[in-house]
Amino acid sequence: MSSQITIKDIAKALNISASTVSRALKDHPDISRETKEAVNNLAAKLRYKPNAVALSLKNSKTNTIGVIIPEVVHFFFSSVISGIEDVAYDAGYNVMVCQSNERYAREIINAQALDSNRVEGALVSVSKETHDFAHLLYLEENGIPLVFFDRAPEELDVDKVIIDDCKAAYNATTHLIETGCRRIAHLAAPQTLGIGIQRLAGYKLALEDHGIPYREDWVIVADSFELAGDATRNLMHLPIPPDAIFAVNDMTAVGAMKTLQRMSIAVPQKVAIIGFSAGFFSDITTPTLSSVDQHGYEMGVEAAKLLLQRIETPVEGKHKTHYIDTHLVLRESTKRKS
Amino acid sequence: MSSQITIKDIAKALNISASTVSRALKDHPDISRETKEAVNNLAAKLRYKPNAVALSLKNSKTNTIGVIIPEVVHFFFSSVISGIEDVAYDAGYNVMVCQSNERYAREIINAQALDSNRVEGALVSVSKETHDFAHLLYLEENGIPLVFFDRAPEELDVDKVIIDDCKAAYNATTHLIETGCRRIAHLAAPQTLGIGIQRLAGYKLALEDHGIPYREDWVIVADSFELAGDATRNLMHLPIPPDAIFAVNDMTAVGAMKTLQRMSIAVPQKVAIIGFSAGFFSDITTPTLSSVDQHGYEMGVEAAKLLLQRIETPVEGKHKTHYIDTHLVLRESTKRKS
């Protein structure tokens, strides 16, 4: 109904100019005490609040950062958002959230929306469909700093906050080996995603370092609760079924676990399972799920911090890659070291 | 680096006025074909994109809606956000997400931020600390339509999209009764929250309707995974321990389940459990968790739709309360009807 109170309204009511009101509000020395008091009183009474849109236009500062994320409904991603939001809040920034729903086309629209809205920076985790990054890199060319997190384009000179997926996968696989498993399968992410490639690489490396031959039929692309079912059944019907599964994320791991239980295969005695993400629900399965904790909240915090830094002082030379530490959370779905 | 391309840049390059460029871009009949082509070509080449901030100021339309939510990292809430974002996306709106972290003070700041940024509407689920709603109602007085979801102020004439908590709790409790449970405990939310009150009410009503006496010592305020542990232990150490637990949300239910399992109490044989929310992880516990599905995504969709409607045609008379249907998802943590 009543439109917002503006400086002009105050000026008109007091019979002074808008400039004076503006200066009075920010305690400029040019303004007399009485005027200041009158202005401040009226402003308080009318509950004047500066129009952030007008300020954005004037200062070319929107105090907003954008986030493009594949899916909000995801323990890991929502943790990241939480971290981002907290940092942004402390720095006086607002957060605009767009979800690509894992679709390339929508990610492009999202990027354009952020561009049009002149966000001061963007945090991006790319969709599974995304192979070309021009729509994102364009933001940076356009003066909008860009920080990728988790799913970042491989071999591109951009700022990223990621985990060392290869190392984490290596550690997870090694743990399976050290607890006596020898026939280790891997439920992998699509090899279009950097994390898919890296985690597979870490898996292979661990096998190699421990003198265990790599078997192609033990690696299946399956990265969701649903896909894990079929994949696991197929694995267990192989002539030589695996005795452990390293899943690319927790939902996949849980899908595998549930399927094994339905097949009356004991976890971890017959088949050990380790996941990736350490979402909340790795705590609540039975058995509880061993997993690689990739610290989503912290990743959000670091990504947002790096972005704010880039906003204040644009990149000088090389871009930065910040690694978030991971660690194995050992629970009941893997065996103990002897 | 290079600041954004504006209409003026195009005008200057083509030696025409900004007005002409503006009109050419929107195919105004006053502009000649050649000029239009020249403008459109250059605009495409320079990748001109209208400055949304300037448009917002000019039209007093920011094409942005705000969301204030207690916590992003929460299956239910992130589902709601997802629904909101999808509807907003389809309608060409952007979404600004603020989390209160369950704190009243922060919620106030959030509301002011939305106000300053002239969002066109706000979707709010209040924090546990919030008893006074002035900071939110003020938005509506100020011309910013307001729709509450899930956690809405009781007995206030506002738009809300909620579930019938009382009825849902009644159904959940009734199911426990119909499957043979007689000593039913309730892990409740704080009685400051409407949902806390309503769910307790539904629980009581179900007992009453089935001639089961209400026992105060079987109701404990505990609404998190952590709090559920102690509460459950206390319940089971009562002279007459319960044979069923109705938990105010899934995390609490899972906390109770885990605790019971640690106490070697069979679920559902000795103690049945039913939760509330039907988060993804109700599927992955062992046994899987029976729960009230409150359809978070759909709630987000409906809330966003109602808000967009209010934005287009401001409220006429009474506010509306939209109920999202719930239904019981019966899994393994409750017994079967005989």
Added chain:
DNA sequence: ATAATCATCGCAATCGTTTGCGGTTACGTT
């Protein structure tokens, strides 16, 4: 008495875009 200083405030431009209104051509008509 005149000039200089100070306190206090307003004008106007600016950010990027839109749009009513008016102005300038060139053409056709009588």
Added chain:
DNA sequence: AACGTAACCGCAAACGATTGCGATGATTAT
């Protein structure tokens, strides 16, 4: 030759706030 009329385009104001610069009046200094 004189006027009407399209066709095309630019001026300027507006959205709300900020800010350099100049203006005003009053006080002080010379």
